[in-house]
Structure formats: structure tokens, C-alpha cells
Amino acid sequence: MDNVIRGVVIYFLVLIVFRLAGRRTISQTTPFDLALVLLISEAAQPGLTGEDRSIVGSAITICTLIACDVAMSFVKLRVPIVGKWLDGVPLAVVRDGKPNEESMRRSRVDEEDILAAARDKRGIGSMGEIEHAVLESDGQISVIPRKGKSATA
Amino acid sequence: MSAPLELDQDMSLQRRMWLVQRVGWIIGGLFLIAALAGALGEGVISHKKEQAGNATLEYERVARRETPTPVRIEGKPADETFEVEVDRKIADAIDAWIPDPRETVVGPETVTARFDAFAAGAGVTMRLKHPHAGSTNAGVRVGPNRFEFKQFVLP
Numbered sequence: 001m002d003n004v005i006r007g008v009v010i011y012f013l014v015l016i017v018f019r020l021a022g023r024r025t026i027s028q029t030t031p032f033d034l035a036l037v038l039l040i041s042e043a044a045q046p047g048l049t050g051e052d053r054s055i056v057g058s059a060i061t062i063c064t065l066i067a068c069d070v071a072m073s074f075v076k077l078r079v080p081i082v083g084k085w086l087d088g089v090p091l092a093v094v095r096d097g098k099p100n101e102e103s104m105r106r107s108r109v110d111e112e113d114i115l116a117a118a119r120d121k122r123g124i125g126s127m128g129e130i131e132h133a134v135l136e137s138d139g140q141i142s143v144i145p146r147k148g149k150s151a152t153a
Numbered sequence: 154m155s156a157p158l159e160l161d162q163d164m165s166l167q168r169r170m171w172l173v174q175r176v177g178w179i180i181g182g183l184f185l186i187a188a189l190a191g192a193l194g195e196g197v198i199s200h201k202k203e204q205a206g207n208a209t210l211e212y213e214r215v216a217r218r219e220t221p222t223p224v225r226i227e228g229k230p231a232d233e234t235f236e237v238e239v240d241r242k243i244a245d246a247i248d249a250w251i252p253d254p255r256e257t258v259v260g261p262e263t264v265t266a267r268f269d270a271f272a273a274g275a276g277v278t279m280r281l282k283h284p285h286a287g288s289t290n291a292g293v294r295v296g297p298n299r300f301e302f303k304q305f306v307l308p
Contacts, residue, residue, distance in 0.1 A: 089166060
């Protein structure tokens with residue numbers, strides 16, 4: 001019982017904290033971010049299992065976390081607005097060749113991030129060659145080049 | 154001229170999300186400030202020191218479940234024995250005594266720990282580790298002096 005409650009509470013705590021941290025923070029994975037994820041998992045571990053070091057206790061916790069995730073996926077499917085709130089919605093940061101300053105500032109995305117995605121995915125080297133750029137709900141930046149510009153990806 | 158961007162973008166929803174995110178950051182910041190100030194245990198707000206006669210009781214008003222929290226008990230031994238009596242209801246939470254008592258007597262209502270005055274020096278530490286969250290009220294007697302120990306245990 002205790003392990004299930006702990007698992008549910010920690011699941012939603014992590015869900016809320018990561019959602020509040022924002023997409024960009026998660027998408028721009030640097031070596032430090034990986035270290036941060038490890039540190040967060042270490043910090044969450046005592047809250048998840050307490051002093052229970054048994055295999056059964058661990059199994060209950062794992063099943064609880066997976067059950068929460070499966071339940072949330074059903075909820076998101078049945079109630080799309082929940083999915084939008086939890087996963088976010090795509091956001092145009094460049095539309096018709098014009099950067100959207102408000103969207104970029106609030107999402108903490110700068111031109112360098114867009115150019116990095118453009119170079120990486122499309123082989124584009126300048127903002128002038130970008131028609132649209134979209135910050136996807138998974139934190140990736142999709143780039144659509146201006147017509148006539150070749151796409152290499 | 155390229156094709157228009159077909160995007161399921163809802164700017165009013167996005168703005169509400171940004172607002173919620175900012176509110177979340179403020180709540181997170183307040184949570185950290187509360188933690189630094191001791192409202193979540195171990196800090197200026199939480200710390201309490203009470204005096205009765207020649208005895209003092211020092212502890213945190215806010216503790217956390219299954220996390221050791223010290224209760225410092227000081228007093229002047231009447232003879233060669235330094236005696237501390239606590240209500241039985243917090244006996245489950247007593248994790249350790251520092252130093253070890255010479256003897257511990259468990260009665261129907263109280264737990265009494267007796268220490269050698271020399272070993273106890275100016276006082277002893279009772280380390281609590283609460284198994285449950287919630288409010289704890291208990292009496293602590295140091296020699297003839299009695300304290301009301303009140304601690305709130307966070308989950």
C-alpha cells in the first residue's frame with residue numbers, strides 16, 4: 001500500500017516538475033542534463049521505496065509507475081485537452097520567414113537553437129533560408145526551408 | 154512562395170500554459186524559500202528551545218517522516234543519575250539515545266531513560282525517527298521539570 005502511494009505521488013511530482021521546467025530544458029540534452037537526470041533519480045529513490053529494500057517492494061514500485069504511465073496515456077487519448085496540457089502543443093517560432101519573438105522568448109528558444117536544428121536536420125546555414133520552424137511538443141525543432149532551397153535531410 | 158504552415162497551434166492555450174508555468178516557478182521558488190527558512194524542518198522557523206527550571210529542551214517543530222531528528226535535552230543532574238521521561242506514545246519514534254542510557258524503563262504511560270550523570274555531561278540527545286506523518290504532542294520530563302513537546306511530521 002505504502003509503495004503504491006509513494007509511486008503515484010512521485011510519478012505526478014516528477015510529471016509536474018518536468019512540465020513546469022518546460023520543453024526546451026528537456027530537449028537540449030547536454031552532458032550536464034544527463035547528470036542532472038541521474039541526480040534527480042537518486043533524489044527520488046528514497047521517496048519511492050523508503051526503507052523497503054525488498055524485491056517485492058521494488059516490483060510494486062515499478063508496476064505502480066508503469067500503471068500510472070499507461071493510465072495517463074488512456075486519459076490523454078480520451079481527453080485530448082489533458083494531453084495538450086501535459087505534453088504541450090506545437091509552437092511556430094518562425095512563420096513565413098519571420099521569427100516570432102514572443103514564442104521564442106517565452107519558450108526560451110533563440111536563433112542559435114533554430115539554426116542548430118536547421119543545420120542538423122536540413123543542412124541550412126542561415127535564418128533567411130528558413131520558411132517555418134516549429135517547436136514540437138517533444139521539444140525538438142522542426143525546420144521547413146524556403147521553397148527552392150534544397151533539403152538534405 | 155511556399156505552402157502555408159498547417160499547425161494545430163492554439164495560442165490562447167499556449168499563453169495559459171506559459172502563465173501556469175510561471176505560477177509553478179513562483180510556487181517552486183516559495184517552496185525553496187520555505188525550505189531555506191526552515192518551514193519544512195531544520196531551520197530558523199522550525200527550531201525551538203524551551204527552558205523550564207534548570208532544564209532546556211531543544212528540537213525542531215517540523216520534522217520529516219522516517220528522517221532522524223535530534224531532541225537535545227539539557228539539565229542539571231540531581232545526583233549521579235540524569236533521568237529523562239517521555240510519554241509512551243512517542244516511544245515508537247525513538248531511534249537512539251546519545252549517549253546510551255544506563256537503563257530504560259518502559260511503563261504503561263511513559264518511557265524513562267536513566268543515564269550516568271558523568272556520561273550525560275550537560276545533557277543527552279534523543280534521536281527521533283517518526284514512522285508516521287502528522288502532529289505529535291508528548292510530555293517530556295527532565296528531573297522535576299516538564300515540557301510539552303510538539304512536533305509536526307511532514308510525509
